[in-house]
Amino acid sequence: MEESPVPDDYDPAAYDRPSVTVDCVAMGMSDGKLAVLLTRRTQLPFPGYWALPGGFVAIPEPLEAAASRVLKQKAGLNDVTVDQVHAFGAVERDPRMRIISIAYRALLAPAALAAVPVHADRCLATIDADGSVSANGQRLSLAFDHAAIVAMTLTRLRRTIDDDAFALVAAQFTLRELQTVHEAVLGRPLNKPAFRRRMLDRGILQATGVFEAVRAFRPAELYVHVPKG
Numbered sequence: 408m409e410e411s412p413v414p415d416d417y418d419p420a421a422y423d424r425p426s427v428t429v430d431c432v433a434m435g436m437s438d439g440k441l442a443v444l445l446t447r448r449t450q451l452p453f454p455g456y457w458a459l460p461g462g463f464v465a466i467p468e469p470l471e472a473a474a475s476r477v478l479k480q481k482a483g484l485n486d487v488t489v490d491q492v493h494a495f496g497a498v499e500r501d502p503r504m505r506i507i508s509i510a511y512r513a514l515l516a517p518a519a520l521a522a523v524p525v526h527a528d529r530c531l532a533t534i535d536a537d538g539s540v541s542a543n544g545q546r547l548s549l550a551f552d553h554a555a556i557v558a559m560t561l562t563r564l565r566r567t568i569d570d571d572a573f574a575l576v577a578a579q580f581t582l583r584e585l586q587t588v589h590e591a592v593l594g595r596p597l598n599k600p601a602f603r604r605r606m607l608d609r610g611i612l613q614a615t616g617v618f619e620a621v622r623a624f625r626p627a628e629l630y631v632h633v634p635k636g
Contacts, residue, residue: 536594
């Protein structure tokens with residue numbers, strides 16, 4: 408007879424059971440700035456505060472599935488790629504009880520971000536260069552430790568922006584638009600000729616021969632991202 412993997416006298420109630428939540432940092436470019444999607448809390452704790460879309464993880468639910476569900480239910484986002492950022496487990500991060508949060512990041516292309524309806528209880532807030540969050544020129548105080556979650560997500564995005572920037576532009580983009588994404592994430596201006604040369608020398612951009620719609624100045628050529636390998 409095959410031995411049971413769990414002893415008959417095993418008592419799961421003998422161990423503490425902290426709850427687990429997911430909090431989602433859905434980021435995209437809005438009016439040339441890096442923005443994050445926030446929802447307004449209506450219940451205790453922190454009623455009336457802005458917060459990241461989040462929720463409790465069900466017992467049979469994989470973490471990524473929970474993050475995708477939260478983004479669908481609270482932000483109307485479907486079929487978005489989520490990447491785990493970090494686990495936040497400070498003992499008193501939630502005044503209700505012991506709750507560990509797993510933060511997930513979703514990078515949204517312009518069309519996906521524009522399709523998210525904003526209203527009184529859902530907004531797109533700007534992520535400033537220092538990692539703080541603001542709306543209408545006013546710095547926001549976020550619920551729980553969500554300010555720290557946004558700041559860490561930004562720090563990690565900065566390390567990988569050369570590759571992740573392509574998730575924040577349309578499928579076809581100009582070098583100017585690509586540079587705008589880099590500058591918004593890094594929080595500083597970049598030298599235009601040096602940036603263009605560095606991007607083109609990587610060998611992962613392909614010119615389409617198509618130019619952007621007529622503008623007041625000379626239209627720029629559109630490129631597509633062609634990953635190596």
